[in-house]
Amino acid sequence: MKTIKQAFVLGFVLSSLLFGGFVHAQEIPLKYVCLKSTxxxxxxxxxCIYGTPHGHTAKLEEEGALPTGSVFVGVCVSYIGGTGKDLQTEQVCTTGSDEKDRELFKIATGELTPLNKLKGIGYEFKNFYESDGVTSADNPTIGRFQGPYYWEDFTPTGHLRNWRAFFRQDPNDEVQAGEILSQKLGTLPFDTLEKQCVKIAWDPYGRVFDSQTLEPISGMTVSLFVKKDSDxxxxxxFAPENQPNIIKKITGNDxxxxxxxxxxxxxxxxNGMITTLDLIxxxxxxxxxxxxxxxxxxxIVQKGIAQHRDIAVMSQNTNTLSKPIDVFVEAVGQGHVxxxxxxxxxxxxIYANSAKISNSNGTVKTPxxxxxxxxADKLGRFKLDIDQNGFEQKNDYIELLTSITIVKVDLRTMQEVMTARTTVSFEPIPTYLKGIAYAANGTTPLPNTKVGVYLPYSNSPSSMVTSDSSGNFVIGSEKLPSMPYELRFTTPNGMVVKTKPSVFLAQNQTYMAENQINPYEEKKTDGAKIVVKKLSSSSSSVQVGQKSVGDTTQKSGWFGLGGGQNTSSATTRSGASVSPFVMMAVILVILISAVGAGIFLYMKQKNSSSTSRWE
Incomplete structure (x- = not known):
């Protein structure tokens, strides 16, 4: 009997270690994917079946198959933090509900939710509708994602926004491209071509500007009069017949x-409105x-679509800085941001700037x-694509993308006003992390430490690994967000060290230079390069560190959901990975063998006992 017990104990231990370790080794990461927005x-x-006359509505659809289960829909908006010359861009995503934000991002009571942060810029969530544009939709959506949905919101200034679907993805449930898609959450094959999330800004209904300097005027009150009878x-x-409405009658910086x-x-x-063209x-x-x-x-005859009117007023000799309304920063693949x-x-x-940083002082960025x-265009909107493949990595410094400078243009002369400059800083977005986790002092390695990747406003990790006995760790491109993120090191005794990507790169600057590690390339965690081969009439291809002329490949919000970067069905990836189905098959074979061995030993001992009694 002792032998039989040992066999069954062995089987139980094996199943506990394999299944328990395989499924519950770490917290299930929070993932996101771009939604198609119109x-x-x-x-x-x-x-659109549904669209408000003021145009503050977007139609949301999935661009690829979303997992079946609990999927949150959220809007991502950027705003500017800081004061004076010390301005930083902040990017947050919200479900439109404080309660749902806390659930999705695991935000504790007493901490500001993303929605609360956006209220500081006048953001208002209106509604999230089913495909009929009338019925309020559940968020999260449960079961199959049954779009299209409609999202309505408001910001008093022309902020860009994009929409994403958020869900939790067990890394042990990932399916490789080509395998059958099962109907449970987290078994999504990732073979979609990468592209940048599309951003939308609601059009302004009017701007007040100085008739002579041609600069926008802030703090101006615009009054509205409606026809009633003949007057x-x-x-x-606030009259019942005018509800609901969106009113912003006092102008902002724009x-x-x-x-x-x-x-x-x-x-x-x-006040001071110009009524003849020759005065402008x-x-x-x-x-x-x-x-x-x-x-x-x-x-103004308002019928259906909202009417746009710019208003020129008597000159106030306006002379103001061109200020940021919002700034999005997004890694889009192939070393580009x-x-x-x-x-x-x-x-x-708009000028994009780099800076030098080194391990001698990880918080000082030298321009x-x-x-x-x-x-920027007529409405102040701009877009820059920065290639980081040529950024320098030396033994004494590493080059980072750190800020933009906004320079006002005098519309009368179309010349830059070099004295009117505003700078907005932001963190770099490395797409491959390999180095050592350090304590806050920047010199003490953190061995056997959990290394978590977090969106800065979230307490739910996007991915998690553990450093080795020397503090070394690797996080590949397939596990890193395309949006700005931060690292959080949790030591075995529970101490948490928050580290910005720029600080991590500074601390590991010498290590990366000596080992020729490029933090902007696309590599899987196992070190294999992610190679995207795009089929086209010219058979052009894009590889890490190279960008073909005329290539239009862009990065999507997909990340961390497969063995590597997202590709279309015409895309191949280097590096092999073991299918979880194969792993499960191996586990089942081991378990069946263990149980079979137990039964065999039991029957053998039973037969032996029967024979001995009758001899």
Missing amino acids: HCYGATQSE FIAFNP GQYNYVVPDNEYKLAA HPNFAQAYYDVYPVQTGDV VIEGVVSHPLSR YRTVGSTT
Whole structure:
């Protein structure tokens, strides 16, 4: 009997170690994927069953198969933190509910939720609708993602936003491309071509600008009058017949105002409003249009789509800085980063800057050089694609992308005003991490420590590994977010060290230079390079460190959901990985063998006992 017990104990121990370790070795990571978003307004209005007249609605659809289960839908918005010259970009995603934000991102009571943070810039969540545009949808969606859905919200200034689906992905449930898609959460094959999340900004309904300097004016009150019988009276936004509405009558840094009103006839008024075209500087058309009332007449007929009106006022000799409204930073693959945002002044010049950082002082970034530039459009929107493959890695420093500088352009002369500069800083987004986890002093290695990758506002990790006995760890591109993130080291005794990516790179600067580690390339955790071969008429391909001329491959919000980066069915990846189904088969064979051995020993001993009794 002792032998039989040992066999069954062995089987139990094996099953506990294999199944327990395989499934529950670490906290289930939080993953996200971009949703296809369509602005339900203007030219794309016809693509939506539902669309509000003010155009603050997006149609949301899945771009690939989403897992079956609990999927949260959230909007991601950027805003500017800090004061004076010390400005930083912040990017947060919200479900539109404090309660759901706490559940999704594991935010403790007393800590600000992403929604609360966005309320500081005047963000208002309106509703999340089913495909009929009338019924409020559940968030999270349960079961199969049954889009399209419609999302309605508001910001008083022209912030960009994009939408993502969030869910938890057990790394042991990942399925390789080509395997059968099962119907449970977390078994999603990832063979979609990578691309950047599409961003949308609600159009302004008007801007107030100085008729001579052509700069936007903040703090200006715009009054609205509605036709009643044969007269125009002051519009009362709180009257029952005018609800719901979106009102922003006092302009911000970008001079914007918004009135969302029922169909009718209206007039606008602002102090010092110009009524004849010859009183406006002739270059106004470089940035402004539908100027009220000199180009449009004084009666606005509102019917359906919201009307746009820019307003010129008597010159106040306005001379202000071009200020950031928002700045998105996103790693898009192949060593590239896209910086996208909105500034207050039309046609401003935007410069991307790098800095040097070293392990001698991991918090000091020494400005280095300009690595890209562009011009904002009439509405202040801009986009920069920065190639980091040529960034320097020396024995005494490493080059990082750290900021943008916004320079105002004088619309009268179309020349830059070099004295009017604003800088916005941000953290780099490494796409491959290999180095040593250090304590806060930057010199003491942290062995056997949990290394977590977190969105800065979240307490739910996007991925988790453990450092070895010397503090070394590796996190591949397939486990790193495309949005800004931070590292959190949790030692065996429970001490937590939060480390910014720039600090980690500084601490490991010498190590990476000596070992030729490129933090901007795309590599799997096992060290295999991620190679994307894109089929096209010219059979062009893109590899790490190279970008073909004319290539349009962009990165999507997919990450950490498979053996490597996301590709289309025409994409192959280097590096082999073991299918979890194969692993499960091996486990089952071992378990069956253990149980079979126990039964065999039991029958053998039983037969032996029977024989001995009758001899």
